[in-house]
Amino acid sequence: MELPQHTVVAVADGEKLSLFKNEGDAANVSLKAMASEEIDSSKISSGGRHSSSSANPDDSQQEEDGFSLGVTDMLNKHVLDGNIKSLVVIAAPRTLGEMRKRYHKSLSEILIGELDKDxxxxxxxxxxxxxAAA
Structure with a gap:
């Protein structure tokens, strides 16, 4: 996958987010860590909190989904504010699925790739x- 200079790479799972920026060019990728941000993980994708049962996700799964949505909201805000011009998202498969549900149209337009890997x-x-292998 070619990464233009200044592309932001978000690496996430249901509990952690790391952000990187390509300080190199498309041919010579050189990722540098960016400052981490506080993520609002209070959002729940299922529309509200449910008690745990075999039919509902357990509390830890709800927390992971909430974190995923918080990451997406933060990325959407940065895209809308013009702070991210191109983006790659690398996330655990379930996390990526939850994030995709909340991509803003503007984020989708600048998204140059996704990898469903943890x-x-x-x-x-x-x-x-x-x-490089993608």
Whole structure:
């Protein structure tokens, strides 16, 4: 996957978010960590809190889904504010599915790629390698 200079790469799962910016160019990707932000994880995708049962997600799953939606809301805001011009999202498959539900149209327009892999906690080199292989 080619990453234009200044592309933001969001690496997320249901509990953690890491943001990187490509300081290199499309041919020579060089990711640099960006400052982390507080994520509002109070949102629940199912429309409200439910008690846990076999028919409903458990509390930890609801918290992970809420975090995913908080990440998406933060990314949407940065895109709408003009702070992100191109974006790649790398997320665990379930997290990515939850995030896609809330992508703003403007985010979808600047999204240059997605990877459904859990790379949180992986080294910068692993992330760059996964992007190069995509």
């Amino acid at each position: 790379l949180t906690g992986h080294s910068l080199q692993d992330i760059e390698k996964a992007l």
